[in-house]
Amino acid sequence: MSVVPSTSPNFKANVKEALADEQLQNALANIKNGFVRNRRIASERLAEFEALRDQARDIKTHTIEHLDVYLEIYQQNVEASGGQVHWAMDEVEARKIILEICQNADAKTVTKGKTMIGEEIGINEYLEENGIEPIETDLGEYIIQLRGEMPSHIIAPATHVSKEQVADAFKETHTELDADRSLEDADDLLAEARAMLRDKFIQADVGITGANFLIAETGSSVIVTNEGNGDLTQTLPKVHIALASIEKVVPTLEDVTTLLRVLARSATGQEISSYTTFSTGPRRATDLDGPEEYHVVIVDNGRTEMLAGDFSEMLRCIRCGACMNHCPVYNAVGGHAYGWVYPGPMGAVLTPGLMGLDEAAHLPQASTLCGKCEEVCPVRIPLPTLLRRWRDQVYARDLSDWMTKWGLKYWAMFAKRPALYNFLANPKMRLLAWWAKKHGHLKSIPTLKGWTENRNFPAPEGKTFHQLWKERK
Amino acid sequence: MSDITHSSGPKVGLFVTCLVDLMRPSVGFAAVKLLEEAGCQISVPESQTCCGQPAYNSGDTNNAKDIARLVVDEFENFDYVVAPSGSCAGMIKEHYPRLFADDLEMTARIFNLAKKTYELTSFLVDVMNVEELESRLEAKVTYHDSCAGLRELGIKSQPRQLLSEVAGVALEEYEEAETCCGFGGTFCVKYSDISDHMVKKSIAALGKTDAELVVGGDLGCLMNIQGKLSRQKDEGQASNLKVRHVAEVLAGMTDGPAIGEPE
Numbered sequence: 001m002s003v004v005p006s007t008s009p010n011f012k013a014n015v016k017e018a019l020a021d022e023q024l025q026n027a028l029a030n031i032k033n034g035f036v037r038n039r040r041i042a043s044e045r046l047a048e049f050e051a052l053r054d055q056a057r058d059i060k061t062h063t064i065e066h067l068d069v070y071l072e073i074y075q076q077n078v079e080a081s082g083g084q085v086h087w088a089m090d091e092v093e094a095r096k097i098i099l100e101i102c103q104n105a106d107a108k109t110v111t112k113g114k115t116m117i118g119e120e121i122g123i124n125e126y127l128e129e130n131g132i133e134p135i136e137t138d139l140g141e142y143i144i145q146l147r148g149e150m151p152s153h154i155i156a157p158a159t160h161v162s163k164e165q166v167a168d169a170f171k172e173t174h175t176e177l178d179a180d181r182s183l184e185d186a187d188d189l190l191a192e193a194r195a196m197l198r199d200k201f202i203q204a205d206v207g208i209t210g211a212n213f214l215i216a217e218t219g220s221s222v223i224v225t226n227e228g229n230g231d232l233t234q235t236l237p238k239v240h241i242a243l244a245s246i247e248k249v250v251p252t253l254e255d256v257t258t259l260l261r262v263l264a265r266s267a268t269g270q271e272i273s274s275y276t277t278f279s280t281g282p283r284r285a286t287d288l289d290g291p292e293e294y295h296v297v298i299v300d301n302g303r304t305e306m307l308a309g310d311f312s313e314m315l316r317c318i319r320c321g322a323c324m325n326h327c328p329v330y331n332a333v334g335g336h337a338y339g340w341v342y343p344g345p346m347g348a349v350l351t352p353g354l355m356g357l358d359e360a361a362h363l364p365q366a367s368t369l370c371g372k373c374e375e376v377c378p379v380r381i382p383l384p385t386l387l388r389r390w391r392d393q394v395y396a397r398d399l400s401d402w403m404t405k406w407g408l409k410y411w412a413m414f415a416k417r418p419a420l421y422n423f424l425a426n427p428k429m430r431l432l433a434w435w436a437k438k439h440g441h442l443k444s445i446p447t448l449k450g451w452t453e454n455r456n457f458p459a460p461e462g463k464t465f466h467q468l469w470k471e472r473k
Numbered sequence: 474m475s476d477i478t479h480s481s482g483p484k485v486g487l488f489v490t491c492l493v494d495l496m497r498p499s500v501g502f503a504a505v506k507l508l509e510e511a512g513c514q515i516s517v518p519e520s521q522t523c524c525g526q527p528a529y530n531s532g533d534t535n536n537a538k539d540i541a542r543l544v545v546d547e548f549e550n551f552d553y554v555v556a557p558s559g560s561c562a563g564m565i566k567e568h569y570p571r572l573f574a575d576d577l578e579m580t581a582r583i584f585n586l587a588k589k590t591y592e593l594t595s596f597l598v599d600v601m602n603v604e605e606l607e608s609r610l611e612a613k614v615t616y617h618d619s620c621a622g623l624r625e626l627g628i629k630s631q632p633r634q635l636l637s638e639v640a641g642v643a644l645e646e647y648e649e650a651e652t653c654c655g656f657g658g659t660f661c662v663k664y665s666d667i668s669d670h671m672v673k674k675s676i677a678a679l680g681k682t683d684a685e686l687v688v689g690g691d692l693g694c695l696m697n698i699q700g701k702l703s704r705q706k707d708e709g710q711a712s713n714l715k716v717r718h719v720a721e722v723l724a725g726m727t728d729g730p731a732i733g734e735p736e
Contacts, residue, residue, distance in 0.1 A: 368657025395532030
């Protein structure tokens with residue numbers, strides 16, 4: 001269970017809603033000609049892209065195998081540059097540490113760069129409960145904060161929202177502005193968000209960002225953005241908190257440059273994102289700007305357990321979103337249907353690990369295992385294999401629905417007994433063929449409702465192959 | 474192995490697959506014809522049912538292993554094992570080794586079987602070096618890559634190369650050829666709504682071509698696509714698109730009704 005509420009157990013109902021949501025379907029239709037197309041072009045343009053993916057995989061694998069060592073080196077180097085590292089075993093500890101830092105700074109408002117781990121620990125709600133106003137500064141995050149939603153995509157959190165819906169949200173919340181102003185163009189929306197956020201950046205007492213990478217050898221945190229909001233968030237306030245999970249650490253600057261080369265290309269198809277910012281420690285005496293305090297909150301929240309178990313490869317993930325962009329299931333239902341913070345294939349592997357399988361048993365099942373996610377993953381995480389591993393646990397722990405369970409038992413009884421199978425298959429198929437003869441298909445089969453509610457069932461030809469083969473001899 | 478049909482050439486055990494056995498035996502006979510013409514000796518072990526994929530993909534590893542053992546027993550002594558399905562061949566080739574990863578006794582037998590198991594079109598091209606076919610079909614054809622064949626076994630060029638040898642076939646690619654049609658084994662029944670959404674997208678993309686016939690290497694995907702086409706026709710969306718297994722076209726066995734069509 002998590003402090004962030006989940007609707008993953010209602011996955012099937014979420015799916016129905018998502019498939020019927022015309023606006024969402026229009027939004028999802030854009031992924032193919034956006035992210036997917038751009039990634040393809042970017043990867044084809046770089047001859048060494050596949051080799052870089054191998055290197056990226058190896059860097060992450062090596063780091064994860066020696067995570068304790070690199071985290072320790074990282075801490076030493078953060079402290080050497082005047083920063084502080086805080087360790088949080090779980091979401092509750094992480095929230096407390098962040099609140100304490102904010103309270104020590106006497107914070108009224110906190111600006112935030114994009115952070116998925118922040119979503120995971122529900123930091124906004126917690127700060128609000130404690131009288132501190134969090135303000136999202138990434139445009140997508142700002143929009144969903146106004147709408148009171150979770151992100152539906154890990155790099156494009158408001159990908160499900162239309163321009164018109166953004167305009168509505170702005171008119172509803174920015175009540176101090178002229179109610180009759182025009183918000184028809186994307187530029188109008190952008191200008192308004194920028195104007196609203198400008199003061200917030202200056203007023204904020206604390207800035208919280210995520211971290212795409214933590215560099216052990218330099219003690220730096222790295223953020224990758226396209227709006228520059230992250231830079232204002234981490235340099236203007238007195239206090240900067242970088243929030244990261246344990247697997248974000250990598251050994252060297254050199255390693256980070258390799259990972260950056262696959263990250264942006266896999267995510268948006270850019271060669272490099274507009275802003276790639278390295279933060280090392282607080283402002284020094286000779287620096288013109290920067291925070292007075294630099295804190296890094298490193299959160300475990302279930303990762304060590306994953307590291308020790310069958311899902312350690314998932315910790316290679318660099319959160320590019322390529323798996324969901326290319327996933328036909330994500331493209332059909334969008335991110336909210338998955339019911340928690342992380343959607344798509346990476347979410348279907350990660351969520352059961354972080355929340356427990358009882359909450360998230362649907363997610364690893366809702367995949368055709370088509371393998372497209374693994375094909376595009378920049379760090380070559382074998383996502384279908386990991387989904388199957390969860391399915392093994394779903395079955396072993398008897399969490400399958402009764403249809404699956406008894407259907408499998410019934411089917412296996414025949415599949416394991418060839419004589420019985422052959423004895424019954426032939427007459428059964430002949431009956432089915434006779435029944436379907438007139439149209440060549442059946443419109444309804446009570447035992448195959450899942451099939452026939454949406455499709456006809458093609459008629460079998462009649463006798464089985466084995467029967468005919470016997471007759472041919 | 475009494476049913477050997479050729480006197481020389483490699484001994485091939487035909488893994489019929491349960492869907493071909495039950496639903497469309499003509500695909501099995503098309504495979505036999507193609508393999509015989511390529512010079513193979515064909516046997517069809519009687520004690521075969523299924524590769525075990527439904528159990529394996531549902532997390533029921535015990536039943537999957539039991540079924541896999543039957544397959545190993547029946548097929549390990551052939552020179553090659555060929556299946557008219559990328560998904561079933563992929564199961565034996567890629568997933569059996571994983572299934573028995575911690576079973577030392579089985580490992581050697583599993584690897585021996587895995588390395589000589591092939592999907593039909595890749596076997597014909599890559600192993601038997603088939604370069605010519607005598608079949609003929611006047612039709613505009615498009616090919617649907619099934620996911621397991623494409624991504625587990627790397628099958629892409631082989632069926633197209635063979636189709637280009639069939640006189641009269643005009644091959645036209647469709648944009649979503651590599652996108653999953655939504656079949657996914659038990660997925661299409663368990664998550665019928667999502668599967669339906671996916672197959673509709675495939676069909677919409679197929680509709681953008683001039684193809685009269687869509688072929689593929691896996692009966693599951695083809696039944697899914699045809700089943701939806703047929704339902705859409707019931708609902709008033711006319712389409713003349715027919716669906717067949719690629720083996721039927723390659724073997725020149727297209728006289729019978731296409732999948733899901735009346736006689």
